[in-house]
Amino acid sequence: MAIDYIERIPNNVDLSRDRRLQRALEEWQPRYLDWWREMGPESYQGLDVYLRTATSVDAKGWASFGHVKMPEYRWGIFLAEPEAGRTIGFGEHKGEPVWQEVPGEYRGVLRRLIVTQGDTEPASVEQQRHLGHTAPSLYDLRNLFQVNVEEGRHLWAMVYLLHAYFGRDGREEAETLLERRSGDEDKPRILGAFNEKTPDWLSFFMFTYFTDRDGKYQLASLAESGFDPLARTCRFMLTEEAHHMFVGETGIGRVIQRTCELMREHKVHDVAPFGAINLDTMQRYLNFHYSVSLDLFGSEISTNAANFYSMGLKGRFEEGRREDDHRLTDAFYPVLALDGGRVASRDEPALTSLNARLRDDYSTDCARGVVRWNQVIKRHGIDFELKLPHQAFNRRIGAFANMHVTPEGEVISKETWNAAVDRWLPTEQDRAHVQSLMKPVREPGKFASWIAPPARGINNQPADFQYVKFS
């Protein structure tokens, strides 16, 4: 279905045929814009930014590029095409036709899932709102803003579901999504990682690599949902998510590249005096962002997760490609847990282990980028390897919450941890150094001292393209 850009709210859900819904969303729209102006990218609302806008929801040719002022970005409601005759792929309702309306008995649970997903989207925009002041290039500034407007659209996606399918409670939840604030003591965002600060660009790249990737895995699980409107909106969101992870992976890769070039050029280990970031500092940032992102998967053993699955609301990653009964009532899955002072694997019922399984799929995916980063280091002939820390390292949620475990997975005492933690997590000194490098670069084609240029421009634009017009 084509996207209608003539309507006030662009959409491909035939919004104009449902006057009540259209009016409700048109009332929410100005409040969203107020939130965007208050909590979105600071100071840059009036600039022309080279943004991509969705023009259709099929895999090919869905984007158009052009300079747009962010508040004029055409946020709207885009669902992937319906699949004729789709049936529920897992759980107790496996084989039944998918639901086009909310099943009454699952209403509360489903609403909660949608609200949790929706809450992360504006949270990330809030976390990143100061970064525009210190972008290392116009190219990077543009990528930040692209990620921000798309996270804004992801909020629209969830708010549409709340308005269209959950009546008055849905409308109230949609309001509350604009009221919580990342890091606020009284009304924080729902999930832990979304209340952390994103104070610098190394953190931003780590966030888009590790935390947006949680988004990929959660959205992929929800894209399997028996509640068809949720599945379809998540399928389209996933196409946007790919760019966010690209920004993270290439961003970190470019920082590594720059560091390695300087290490070779000056034959040193410490590149801080040359205005770059040392590899061990990057490892500590990686340790932090990976571990807080692991927390986003919830407890290893979770009856919530079992219920989401059995109810047909949230599947596994690539549910359709797995060869088993898709009910999992008699199956087991190996899960890490503390066992007599050591971390060891043991078989647990597959249904209650679904968070652990999704986290494992996520970790495997995270490791792929680490391999590519290490290739950059190796190509420069430098003897250093970045590593993902052990799953039990630095956790706040689940079986390892508040235990002391090294990046290698060894359980240690609090004293040993305190004595060693500066080797494992970003120190004051790391953060201060990274912060000292955060000086904006606004000349087209120029980059800050700590990051290499990208391999190619957005939409094949030349290196000195004006991605953001300051005038």
Ligand code: BYC
């Ligand atoms: N922080 O059974 P448990 C994205 C709560 S990212 C705080 O262990 P469950 C994005 C939990 O709510 C993707 N609280 O976990 C990325 C529960 O509370 P109640 C976001 C937490 O329920 C970058 C209790 O602890 N999408 O899109 O199986 C930029 C016990 O729960 C946390 C989703 O998360 C935490 N980390 O799973 C922009 C998908 N973890 O019920 C966007 C929707 C758990 O006892 N959400 N708790 O009050 C879900 O599927 C599930 O809510 C979770 C938790 C996987 C998050």
Ligand code: FE
């Ligand atoms: Fe998102």
Ligand code: FE
């Ligand atoms: Fe994202």
